[in-house]
Amino acid sequence: MAGDAEGFTDFATSCSGRLFRTAWLLTGDWHLAEDLVQETLGKVYRAWTKRSRPDDPAAYARTTLVRTFVSHRRRRGSAERPTDSVPDTPGGETDVALRVTLLGALGRLDAKDRAVLVLRYWEDRSVEETAAELGLSAGAVRSRSFRALDRLRAVLGTDADDPTRSGVAR
Missing domain, CATH: 1.10.1740 (Rna Polymerase Sigma Factor; Chain: A)
Structure with missing residues (x-):
């Protein structure tokens, strides 16, 4: 067509x-x-x-x-840096503060780590789908996910360990 x-x-x-x-x-x-x-x-x-x-x-x-x-x-x-402000989102969010905190922390990760986490956990893609979309091997997606989640937890601090696990790695 x-x-x-x-x-x-x-x-x-x-x-x-x-x-x-x-x-x-x-x-x-x-x-x-x-x-x-x-x-x-x-x-x-x-x-x-x-x-x-x-x-x-x-x-x-x-x-x-x-x-x-x-x-x-x-x-x-x-010289460009991500902004700390997040635009207003539509209602219906159950934990807006956690979402804003996670988005801010995601902004501090490098582009590929952020892409892996968004595709895997927010878009709920499989390892294989994420690998295909990013042009990586499935093993690379798994290891990048593991390291990116560790970096995300480090950015969020130790107080956010439990909310991060329940909010990001669903």
Whole structure:
């Protein structure tokens, strides 16, 4: 279905919410998340219009989003730092303070560690799915998850050990 613009519009409409949620969890920045989703959808559209369209466009879009995020983090100047403020989120959260604390701590991790934790624990992806999306082996995802969780616990401090285990490693 190369060149099916209406099909792409339907796809983009149905998956952009999930892509934005993932992008926001990765970046912690509303505007940057919007930019990443826009860039991702542009890349997916280019693949969509080719003859060899991806078999699973949603998985292709998630992988493209994560790789775009990691690439963006690499390109950022060394003078830029993540902000300490987190945008307001919609209601329905049971423990807002814990979520804000976790997002702040995630912002201090490097891009790949953050991507692994977001995909594994917030997006509830399997080790194999995470490995495929990040271009890593399953063993690398497991060891990176283990080390990233240790770094996250170190950033949160010893008082946050129990909430971190119940809130992040669900």
